[in-house]
Amino acid sequence: MANKESKSLSILDYITLLFAICGTAAITTSVFATGWEYEFIFLIAGMFVLLASSYFVYKIIEKTASDKQKVGALWLSYVIAMFMYTLVNTFQPLKDLEENSIATRFQFLRGTTTKSEKEGETGRIEYISYQPPAKARKDINIIGITTESLEKLQGTWPLPWKYYANIINTFKNSNNILMFDIFFVDYKPGQSEEMAEALKGNRNVLFDYPMETSAESKEAVLNLEKRIEILRKFKIKNVIDEGDVGISWVKFPQPPIEQIGELSSGLGFANVKKDESGLNRKMPLVVKVLNSGRDRETEYFPSIDLLIVCQYYGIDIQRDVEVNMGKYVKLSNIPKKIVREFNRKTLKMEEHDVMASPNEKREIIIPIDLEGQMEVNFVGGRYSFKQNEIFEVTNDWNPELLESNQINNQIFLVAMYYATGRGASKDSHLSPFGDMSGIEHHAHAINTILNQDFMSSLPNWSIFAIYLVLALMIGFLQPRVKTHWGFVIMVTQLIAYGIATLYIFQQFNLITVLPSVTIEQIVVFIAIIGFRILTEEENVKYIRQTFSKFVSADVVDELLKHPDNLALGGSKKEITIFFSDIRGFTTISEALGPEELVKLLNEYLSAMTDLVIEYKGTIDKYMGDAIMAFWGAPVPLEDHAYYACVAALAQLDYLKILQQRWVERNVPVIDIGIGLNSGPAVVGNMGSSHRMEYTCMGDTINLGSRLEGSNKMYGTNVIISEHTYEKVKDRVIARELDLVRVKGKTLPVRIYELMGIKNPEDMEKMKRPLQRLNS
Numbered sequence: 001m002a003n004k005e006s007k008s009l010s011i012l013d014y015i016t017l018l019f020a021i022c023g024t025a026a027i028t029t030s031v032f033a034t035g036w037e038y039e040f041i042f043l044i045a046g047m048f049v050l051l052a053s054s055y056f057v058y059k060i061i062e063k064t065a066s067d068k069q070k071v072g073a074l075w076l077s078y079v080i081a082m083f084m085y086t087l088v089n090t091f092q093p094l095k096d097l098e099e100n101s102i103a104t105r106f107q108f109l110r111g112t113t114t115k116s117e118k119e120g121e122t123g124r125i126e127y128i129s130y131q132p133p134a135k136a137r138k139d140i141n142i143i144g145i146t147t148e149s150l151e152k153l154q155g156t157w158p159l160p161w162k163y164y165a166n167i168i169n170t171f172k173n174s175n176n177i178l179m180f181d182i183f184f185v186d187y188k189p190g191q192s193e194e195m196a197e198a199l200k201g202n203r204n205v206l207f208d209y210p211m212e213t214s215a216e217s218k219e220a221v222l223n224l225e226k227r228i229e230i231l232r233k234f235k236i237k238n239v240i241d242e243g244d245v246g247i248s249w250v251k252f253p254q255p256p257i258e259q260i261g262e263l264s265s266g267l268g269f270a271n272v273k274k275d276e277s278g279l280n281r282k283m284p285l286v287v288k289v290l291n292s293g294r295d296r297e298t299e300y301f302p303s304i305d306l307l308i309v310c311q312y313y314g315i316d317i318q319r320d321v322e323v324n325m326g327k328y329v330k331l332s333n334i335p336k337k338i339v340r341e342f343n344r345k346t347l348k349m350e351e352h353d354v355m356a357s358p359n360e361k362r363e364i365i366i367p368i369d370l371e372g373q374m375e376v377n378f379v380g381g382r383y384s385f386k387q388n389e390i391f392e393v394t395n396d397w398n399p400e401l402l403e404s405n406q407i408n409n410q411i412f413l414v415a416m417y418y419a420t421g422r423g424a425s426k427d428s429h430l431s432p433f434g435d436m437s438g439i440e441h442h443a444h445a446i447n448t449i450l451n452q453d454f455m456s457s458l459p460n461w462s463i464f465a466i467y468l469v470l471a472l473m474i475g476f477l478q479p480r481v482k483t484h485w486g487f488v489i490m491v492t493q494l495i496a497y498g499i500a501t502l503y504i505f506q507q508f509n510l511i512t513v514l515p516s517v518t519i520e521q522i523v524v525f526i527a528i529i530g531f532r533i534l535t536e537e538e539n540v541k542y543i544r545q546t547f548s549k550f551v552s553a554d555v556v557d558e559l560l561k562h563p564d565n566l567a568l569g570g571s572k573k574e575i576t577i578f579f580s581d582i583r584g585f586t587t588i589s590e591a592l593g594p595e596e597l598v599k600l601l602n603e604y605l606s607a608m609t610d611l612v613i614e615y616k617g618t619i620d621k622y623m624g625d626a627i628m629a630f631w632g633a634p635v636p637l638e639d640h641a642y643y644a645c646v647a648a649l650a651q652l653d654y655l656k657i658l659q660q661r662w663v664e665r666n667v668p669v670i671d672i673g674i675g676l677n678s679g680p681a682v683v684g685n686m687g688s689s690h691r692m693e694y695t696c697m698g699d700t701i702n703l704g705s706r707l708e709g710s711n712k713m714y715g716t717n718v719i720i721s722e723h724t725y726e727k728v729k730d731r732v733i734a735r736e737l738d739l740v741r742v743k744g745k746t747l748p749v750r751i752y753e754l755m756g757i758k759n760p761e762d763m764e765k766m767k768r769p770l771q772r773l774n775s
């Protein structure tokens with residue numbers, strides 16, 4: 001339905017559009033400037049400006065658009081898409097919802113359990129069935145300090161270091177990697193020396209340490225500078241941090257004591273950096289420490305997971321590792337080493353490349369974010385990796401077992417493992433599979449790198465495009481279909497997107513937004529329905545106000561069903577025009593007083609108007625005592641000429657009744673003349689933006705007016721043109737009057753007097769009950 005308003009834009013309109021463009025530009029800037037200092041401010045400010053101007057932009061659309069429902073729905077979809085993108089980046093509950101959905105994907109597609117436990121009558125675990133996930137590497141092992149281990153060793157936490165020294169001695173001559181996820185940061189006389197003695201000559205033992213996130217305790221750490229100096233043997237030298245975009249989230253490292261640090265094969269931090277929801281899906285591989293160098297320069301240190309991987313591949317952390325903050329960690333110069341592994345199923349030794357997916361460059365590129373974190377591809381839940389009790393290793397294992405071919409080239413992680421009681425400290429973090437021990441987070445990170453099976457998230461611009469494209473698809477389709485089909489389209493789109501999201505997660509390890517997109521689609525759908533209802537109500541109100549006084553109720557109902565039939569602004573239609581006038585009105589007006597004249601005129605006009613409307617005509621206007629009406633618009637009417645003829649004759653019949661009443665009241669009798677002509681005319685809303693009326697114009701109308709005036713000359717009541725006669729000649733009784741030349745026309749027109757209809761029953765059959773509509 002075309003708009004009633006003028007299409008010209010004011011200065012204020014252009015200012016409004018400029019504001020909307022600025023808001024969009026600010027949001028877009030934040031999309032492509034990830035990590036920028038003012039990203040958050042631009043996002044919020046841009047959304048505020050866009051929301052503030054959105055209503056006024058819609059009013060501009062309403063003024064200028066040929067179909068405000070379609071264009072308005074697109075604009076509404078666009079604003080909602082921008083709002084949802086802003087919300088998912090700023091509103092913590094929505095962020096948490098997205099994180100929870102990722103955890104659900106892990107659980108649904110990776111499985112939720114890898115170990116079943118059976119309790120006996122005493123409540124103690126009597127049987128454990130180890131069923132590792134398919135992608136859990138067999139060469140990653142956990143030496144766990146459990147509640148049972150603490151009881152068997154008759155100790156409390158922390159355990160004496162002699163147990164760790166025993167493990168180191170057991171592994172001394174093997175080619176396995178041993179890592180202690182235990183902080184040796186305090187000096188313990190006797191125990192420190194025992195550990196140092198065990199470490200001598202052992203080249204595969206690594207230790208982790210904490211990166212402190214607060215500088216308050218820095219002064220309390222003994223010999224910190226000496227420890228950090230030892231730690232610098234393992235810091236990363238090849239670092240690209242263009243624009244200093246890397247984010248530092250720690251204050252200083254607290255490495256192990258010197259006796260252990262000097263003899264270790266690697267020192268890496270062990271921090272787990274949880275997000276705001278408390279869920280941990282990432283593990284930091286490198287950390288940026290500001291002003292920590294000898295000359296107050298920034299330094300970059302590796303995590304224990306990265307060091308273990310380097311040790312496994314046989315590469316140097318300083319020579320063969322390159323870091324580009326926010327992009328990648330590159331492991332280069334990986335030797336072509338063949339690993340021999342014992343297959344317990346076939347009971348045979350098998351050989352394979354040390355790289356899970358070998359390449360000619362012998363390098364691995366690990367994606368990281370600006371904080372140096374890698375997304376962990378969790379292959380399962382708790383107990384995904386083989387676990388041994390620490391008391392078994394310290395008491396039952398011997399060097400000969402580890403030197404055999406059955407246990408070699410493996411990684412052993414010594415750590416707290418779901419221990420409770422005896423002073424044990426809790427070391428667990430929330431994972432996609434629920435609460436999980438800290439060492440298992442490390443194991444899954446190491447597993448991700450060694451399998452070269454990296455997770456990644458869509459970049460911001462792709463997520464932005466998803467919100468925008470899906471919203472605009474609904475905004476484009478919804479106004480063009482019925483509501484129930486729009487619902488089907490929306491549900492189909494949601495299902496297709498959900499399936500695609502799960503597929504790319506499983507097949508390509510790619511994470512994208514899901515629940516917020518679902519919310520967006522539903523919100524857009526509901527908003528467009530509401531918008532459609534409001535605009536349709538506005539159209540209904542406009543149609544009723546415009547036409548209820550001039551056409552019959554069924555014509556108005558037809559317009560409401562098909563508002564496109566009402567071409568506001570004008571369109572060419574085939575119509576029959578009607579003009580009627582009172583003969584000798586001047587003489588009558590002089591014979592009556594003003595009140596009596598108005599009463600008489602209103603009585604006449606009301607009766608004649610009702611008859612026009614009852615026979616599906618449209619009242620155009622009143623010109624004093626004259627009536628102008630037409631048939632065939634705004635709703636097309638196939639028999640418009642015949643309806644006009646029947647209405648004219650019905651008026652003459654009813655006029656006789658009125659004349660009888662006027663005679664009885666001693667009031668001057670009125671007689672009328674009617675002119676009918678059929679043909680094309682321009683019909684529509686015409687006027688200015690401040691005052692319009694629904695009318696028609698053209699030569700057809702001019703001829704009809706002249707025919708009405710000709711009745712006086714021929715002594716007739718109804719004259720129709722040859723154009724009307726040709727459409728009704730088989731259904732009316734008429735006599736030819738003349739061939740007249742109309743002013744402005746070169747060809748003469750044949751005219752007829754309308755005298756009656758051949759089927760008098762049509763007079764009642766075609767009549768519609770008059771229903772007054774509320775305007």
